[in-house]
Amino acid sequence: MESKSILIDYTHRQAGHCESGATSNLFNFYGHKLSEPMAFGIGNGLYFSYIPFLKVQFAPMISFRNLPNTVFHRSAKNLGVDATVIKKFKDPNAAMLALDRNLEKGIPTGMQVGVFNLTFFPPEYRMHYNMHNLVCFGKEGNLYHISDTVMEHRHVLTYEDLMRVRYAKGPFAPNGKMYWINTIPKELDIKSAVITGIKKTVYEMIKVPFPLIGVKGLRWMARDLKKWPRKHGDAKAAFYLGQILRMNEDFGTGGAGFRYIYGAFLKESGELFNNPELLEASDMMGKTANKWREFTYIGARNCRGRSKPEEDYGMLGNMLNEIATMEENVYKKLDKIKL
Amino acid sequence: MSEENANIEQAENGLLYKYNREMFYHFDREKGYTREIDYQISENQTIIKQSWDAAEQRLEGVRQRIIAGRLSPIAYYMEKALMEVPILAAYMEMSKWRIRWHLTPKGFKNLKPEILEKYASVFGIPVEEMKHPNF
Numbered sequence: 001m002e003s004k005s006i007l008i009d010y011t012h013r014q015a016g017h018c019e020s021g022a023t024s025n026l027f028n029f030y031g032h033k034l035s036e037p038m039a040f041g042i043g044n045g046l047y048f049s050y051i052p053f054l055k056v057q058f059a060p061m062i063s064f065r066n067l068p069n070t071v072f073h074r075s076a077k078n079l080g081v082d083a084t085v086i087k088k089f090k091d092p093n094a095a096m097l098a099l100d101r102n103l104e105k106g107i108p109t110g111m112q113v114g115v116f117n118l119t120f121f122p123p124e125y126r127m128h129y130n131m132h133n134l135v136c137f138g139k140e141g142n143l144y145h146i147s148d149t150v151m152e153h154r155h156v157l158t159y160e161d162l163m164r165v166r167y168a169k170g171p172f173a174p175n176g177k178m179y180w181i182n183t184i185p186k187e188l189d190i191k192s193a194v195i196t197g198i199k200k201t202v203y204e205m206i207k208v209p210f211p212l213i214g215v216k217g218l219r220w221m222a223r224d225l226k227k228w229p230r231k232h233g234d235a236k237a238a239f240y241l242g243q244i245l246r247m248n249e250d251f252g253t254g255g256a257g258f259r260y261i262y263g264a265f266l267k268e269s270g271e272l273f274n275n276p277e278l279l280e281a282s283d284m285m286g287k288t289a290n291k292w293r294e295f296t297y298i299g300a301r302n303c304r305g306r307s308k309p310e311e312d313y314g315m316l317g318n319m320l321n322e323i324a325t326m327e328e329n330v331y332k333k334l335d336k337i338k339l
Numbered sequence: 340m341s342e343e344n345a346n347i348e349q350a351e352n353g354l355l356y357k358y359n360r361e362m363f364y365h366f367d368r369e370k371g372y373t374r375e376i377d378y379q380i381s382e383n384q385t386i387i388k389q390s391w392d393a394a395e396q397r398l399e400g401v402r403q404r405i406i407a408g409r410l411s412p413i414a415y416y417m418e419k420a421l422m423e424v425p426i427l428a429a430y431m432e433m434s435k436w437r438i439r440w441h442l443t444p445k446g447f448k449n450l451k452p453e454i455l456e457k458y459a460s461v462f463g464i465p466v467e468e469m470k471h472p473n474f
Binding site: 014015016057058116122123124125127128150151152169170173238239242243245246257260261263264267283286287289290296297299300301303304 | 355356358359360361362363364365366367368371372374376382383384385386387388389390391393397420421422423425426429430
């Protein structure tokens, strides 16, 4: 291996969500000020699905995020940016070679990784979670410079460690997926991108004809939540509830965090296009997000063990239903807005 | 009850996880959207801890069953690495059924040395420890 060292002048900025942060940082590198909420909104970061028959970490699968790489791919597509996404490398060495070649050309490259073997990651998060994103922007001998938007500072990873996390196994295995921006037009058509982004999110949240996705999935989960203590016993019910909350607040984002980011996106675009209705929707979204956070607090207290779990779960279920209605109103409002 | 209160107090005074500060968004009607960088609040740290406690409990259960002679040491290391059979099967590039067979004491006894080595490398431990687990 040649020991040529490369360091691209890439600014690491911390962000609330790994992928939209990486996308925003990549756009910033090419001289376009795209904030994290903007990338998140245009790239349809907001999502909800509840799949009770699939178990992840011994509890039902609950996802507050879209499939990995949606944010980058869709924001690049909606903004008309020429970007490349390589979904899969069969050979790990080929994947690393492709990364090296990109770095030599001076292209900061985003990658999907699993966090279990990610050495610099907070130990409390190191589970088999494969939908994390980071950007590599330099190389020195055996070390790669990594910008991970969850972390406060930049970090380095060795060749072997990077290869291991890029080939983590399990659900949604990354298989060495990588993505980067080739060329970016001078003027970005933000307005049409925002319209497409909002339309798609509204579709995914209230219009998908399947009961476990979007607001409908939220209602379904609320209904199941009430049944858990009777069906599974208190200990398991508390663990399942913990799973909702972990998915909700882990990594500083999840449910509530995403709603804040989306609200910030609505506010930013409302100010950009002078649209009072968008600003109003943003306010509604902020209130929903606050409600989500309240839900987490109450649920966390419940996880510590209380006297009458059945009543508590009923209350939490009702709260989730309330949240679902609040969110539905936001999406219905967004659906009617004409930009 | 007093123990529970003590736990809550501990969680509120000293945070459990202080490795990294993250970015959080907040919303307020007057101030609008704000961002700040901080540690996870204690409520969230409690639920993160809940999942690690559950993992520890599962590990203890597996350990008991190995001592009782119903599971092989592979089950212990699998649980310790927070893996489930499908994940381990993907890392080992074997079928799930074969992994399940290796989880039984009988299947473990007849394991070929190279497969045992592969297990050891997946779990990141020396082969000797696989044969003579110390727990």
